[in-house]
Amino acid sequence: MTVGAEPPLGSPNVATSDSGGAMDREERTPAxxxxxxxxWVVRVTHWVNxxxxxxxxxxxxxxxxAYPAFAxxxxxxxxxxxxxxxxxxxxxxxxxxxxxxxWHFAAMWLLFANGLVYLAFIYLHGEWxxxxxxxxxxxDSWEMVKFYLFVRRNHPHQGKHNALQKSAYFTMTVLGxxxxxxxxxxxxxxxxxxxxxxFGGYVWARYWHFVVxxxxxxxxxxxxxxxxxxxxxxxxxxxxxxxxxxxxxEARNARPFYWHRAAPAATGHAGExxx
Numbered sequence: 386m387t388v389g390a391e392p393p394l395g396s397p398n399v400a401t402s403d404s405g406g407a408m409d410r411e412e413r414t415p416a417x418x419x420x421x422x423x424x425w426v427v428r429v430t431h432w433v434n435x436x437x438x439x440x441x442x443x444x445x446x447x448x449x450x451a452y453p454a455f456a457x458x459x460x461x462x463x464x465x466x467x468x469x470x471x472x473x474x475x476x477x478x479x480x481x482x483x484x485x486x487x488w489h490f491a492a493m494w495l496l497f498a499n500g501l502v503y504l505a506f507i508y509l510h511g512e513w514x515x516x517x518x519x520x521x522x523x524x525d526s527w528e529m530v531k532f533y534l535f536v537r538r539n540h541p542h543q544g545k546h547n548a549l550q551k552s553a554y555f556t557m558t559v560l561g562x563x564x565x566x567x568x569x570x571x572x573x574x575x576x577x578x579x580x581x582x583x584f585g586g587y588v589w590a591r592y593w594h595f596v597v598x599x600x601x602x603x604x605x606x607x608x609x610x611x612x613x614x615x616x617x618x619x620x621x622x623x624x625x626x627x628x629x630x631x632x633x634x635e636a637r638n639a640r641p642f643y644w645h646r647a648a649p650a651a652t653g654h655a656g657e658x659x660x
Contacts, residue, residue, distance in 0.1 A: 421626035421627065421628075422545075422619075422622040422626060422627070422628035423622055423623055423626050424506070424510065424512075424626070425626065426502070426503070426506045426510075427503070427506070427507070427512070428623055428624065428626060430499050430500075430502055430503040430506070431623055432623075433495065433499045434496065434499055434500075434503075436495075437492045437495045437496035437499060438492075438496060438601065438605070440478065440488055440489075440491075440492035440495075441489060441492045441493060441496060441598075442598055442601075442602060443476065443477055443478030443479070444477070444478050444479045444485040444486075444488040444489040444492065445485075445489055445598060446472045446476055446477045446478075447472075447477035447478055447479040447480075447481075447482070447484075447485035448479075448482060448485045448486060448489060449472060449595070450471040450472055450474075450477060451482045453467075453468070453469060453470060453471045453472065454468035454469055455468070455588055455591060455592050455595075456468065456588065457588065462588065462592075464592065465592070493568065496561075497565060500561060500565075504558075515544070515545050515546055515551070516546075516551055516554050516555050516558070517551075517555060518551065518552070518555060522548045522551060522552065523548075525541060525543075525547070525548035526548040526549050526552060528541040528548075529541055529547050529548055529549045530549070532640065533640050533641065535640070539638060540634060540635045540638050540639070541635075542635065543635060547634075553604055553607070553608065556600075556604065557601065557604050557605075560597050560600050560601050560604070561601070563593070563597045564594065564597045564598065564601065566580065566584075567584055567590050567591075567593045567594035567597060568594055570583070570584050570587075570590040570594075571587060571590050571591045571594055574587045574590070610641075611641065614641040614642050615634050615639050615640065615641055616633070616634050616639065618632040618633075
């Protein structure tokens, strides 16, 4: 996803948008015109998450290949038309079932611990305000869609994230929690019988675990594509923390694979009409 624009550096009495939150409280770096966009804790947990999630997905697919179906033998399952067809080996990791399970559980604890650190940090640091849904997000998301479809001329005003980004990041957090819960349900279906029953039993818990994984992979792929298509300058901010607001999507009026400066007229907020 793209990283959003900020008001000009040094502007007095800058009003913050709903999605600006913690970003506007960070210190600026006048000498370079840049300021840290992501705290080092956010950056470290982001890259640990990339490794852990990649290991979990690839090893999980290898585990799935040991029995590439959801219905028990002799039974049918309504919602998976590829029963009996294994996932291509190139997309799996672990070598064999036992090896894949070892990698899967090792990555699981890494992902779980990393997630706790991240959630604790954004709560204590106040960055949860940048990610949680707020009134007006649906309207602002529609304005971003209109901009991407060339219906709206200029990029809507935003803070650290635009409304579409906020929705995607919040959804990924929810999916991460569901991945943990469904994983526990199929790991200990007897000891955690109430949790397994909550997801419809072992078969359905295994299916929901698979669906959640697909959702996380899909959002991650879209996220990477949008970074390179709209705001490649944001990649540096996730490595060193530095970010130049003059190169933000709002400043460049950037759409996916189409960058064009905004019209001279001042842009309104995401719900306002344009000429």
